[in-house]
Amino acid sequence: MQIAQVRGTVVSTQKxxxxxxxxFILVQLIDEEGQLLPKYEVAADCVGAGVNEWVLVSRGSAARQLPGYEKRPLDALVVGIIDTVSLDNRQLYSKKDQY
Amino acid sequence: MQIAQVRGTVVSTQKxxxxxxxxFILVQLIDEEGQLLPKYEVAADCVGAGVNEWVLVSRGSAARQLPGYEKRPLDALVVGIIDTVSLDNRQLYSKKDQY
Amino acid sequence: MQIAQVRGTVVSTQKxxxxxxxxFILVQLIDEEGQLLPKYEVAADCVGAGVNEWVLVSRGSAARQLPGYEKRPLDALVVGIIDTVSLDNRQLYSKKDQY
Amino acid sequence: MQIAQVRGTVVSTQKxxxxxxxxFILVQLIDEEGQLLPKYEVAADCVGAGVNEWVLVSRGSAARQLPGYEKRPLDALVVGIIDTVSLDNRQLYSKKDQY
Amino acid sequence: MQIAQVRGTVVSTQKxxxxxxxxFILVQLIDEEGQLLPKYEVAADCVGAGVNEWVLVSRGSAARQLPGYEKRPLDALVVGIIDTVSLDNRQLYSKKDQY
Structure with missing residues (x-):
């Protein structure tokens, strides 16, 4: 999975x-230094992620592993809201510190 | 999924x-700033997207999740026509404003 | 799918x-301006593509969707010979003009 | 598979x-010279890898091939702890030498 | 598939x-000019490839299409030892010339 930050929403009525x-939410990928990358995914959201939150996004056929999602043409899914990211001996991100 | 703009068509009779x-339509990928990227997909279209419209494109096995598409050798599918893309507090794209 | 040009062949007897x-044919990917990219695929060919022709190549599990191909360890397949590629109001490629 | 080094952990309670x-562990990919790449995966761990160890990471649907993992929306899995990496006539990495 | 050269081995006992x-063998990818790329795969080998040989490597779910491999968490497989690569009117590689 990749770490990403929720940036916005995409609306499509004719689909x-x-x-x-x-x-559909637009999540922008984050690198291993905690910086935003020039990459994003428009992902289905099954965890109710809010704007600016850091999330875990799964790509590919992983996005269709939830009950009821098996036959939907999805290739990206937000699977969790991140509490903390720890690297070596420091904390790269803590959701608690953001609010 | 990725955001893309419909740019043209690809015709193949011997297939x-x-x-x-x-x-088959040719869609060019768009980055999170709304700019065209030097990347594209030739995708099957199940929503009747028109030239210049912004669409959502699914890649990989997602492209074969529609009834009747299961055994077709496709790896890209336009799954929706985009109405709006909203980032942070601004609107990056609105289909209504384009016409 | 990606647009590619047939460049050559790869022979492997011990496989x-x-x-x-x-x-197995070697196809070099082409960008949305019609230029060769420094990317290629060695693909199985089910349409009898000839050298220099532009083709559509499907990647990933799509390459195993033909009858008899389901259990072959393939990840790239030429699925069509391209007649024309049209972008905006111009024709990027026409097979007829090449010969 | 790719070679990666275990760098840290990602905690998500709302998932x-x-x-x-x-x-979930964060593993940073390593190139064929043994250097860290600016790429990572947040992967499930089925082998009990420890911080700094070099591991093999499988991506895509491979991450769901373990008994009980078939329906989990995972796209990356640590599948082994590396003992040695040998290139040409030299040893690029030996776990024994690290401790 | 991609063309790659066998560079070495990866040993993992705790897997x-x-x-x-x-x-597991480490194969380094080769571009369409015959040059080594800064990309590699650690792949399972089902054809007995030797160091320095050029091989074809399949990635993704293709790596699990052999009898007995269906449930193994593999995403890369060497599927053939290359005899020749021919591009346009010249031979880019011939195994015979190497030995």
Missing amino acids: EQSLMGVK | EQSLMGVK | EQSLMGVK | EQSLMGVK | EQSLMGVK
Whole structure:
């Protein structure tokens, strides 16, 4: 999985039928130094992530492993809201410190 | 999924049998600033996207999740026409403003 | 799919048993301006593409969607010979003009 | 698979239900010269890898091939702790020499 | 598939159970000019490739298409030893010329 920050939303009303009711969020990938990368995913969200939160995003067929998602044409899914990222002996990110 | 803009079409008459009747469109990927990237996909289109429209494109096995598409050798599919892309507190794109 | 040009062939006699009889061609990827990219795929060919022709190449599990290909360890397949590529209001490529 | 070094951990309490109990470690990819790359994966760990150890990481659907992992939305898995990496006639890495 | 050169071996004794007995070789990718790229794969080998030989490597779920490999967490597999690579009207590589 990659670490990403929730940046916004994408709305599409004219879409493939099986995607009705799926919320799309735009998450921007973050590197191992905690910096935003010029890469993003438009992902389905199954955990209710809020703007600016750091999340874990799974890509590829992993995005269709939830019950009811098996036949949806999705290739990116937010699978968790991150509490902390620890590297070596320091804390790169703590959700608690952000709020 | 990635955000992309419909740029054109690709026609192939001599192709794998299961792809007969599938329309291929060329979509150019767009970055999180709304700029065209030097990347594209030739994708099947199941939503009737028009030239210049912004769309969502799914890649990999996601492209074969529609009924009747399971056994077609496709790795990219346009799954929705985008109405709006919102980032932070601004609107990066609105289909309404384009026409 | 990506657009690619047939550049050559790769011969391997000592290979995984299920690949016996599969012809491998080397196709070089082409960007959205029609220029060759420093990227290629060695792909199985199911359409009889000839040298210099522009083709559509599918990657990943898409390459194993043909009858009889399901259990072959392939990750790239030429799925069509391109007649035309049209971008905006101009024709980027026409097979007819090449010969 | 790619070679990677264990750098830290990612904690997420609010996550997709099927991921409960899965430990996420952050592994940074290593190039063929033994240098850290600016690329990482947050991977599930099934071998008990420790900080600084070199590991093998599998990506994509490979990450869901363990018994009980089939329906978890994972796209990266640490599959082995590396003892040695040998290139040409020299040893690029030996776990024994690190401790 | 990509063209790669066998560079060495990776040994891991503490690994996922289903990988016991699988030999891992490190193959470095080669570009369409025949030059080594700064990219590699640690791949399972089912053809007995030797150091310095050029091989074909399949990535992703293709690596699990051999009988007995279906449930192993592998994402790269050497599927053939290359005899010749021909581009345009010249021979880029011939195994015979190397020995």
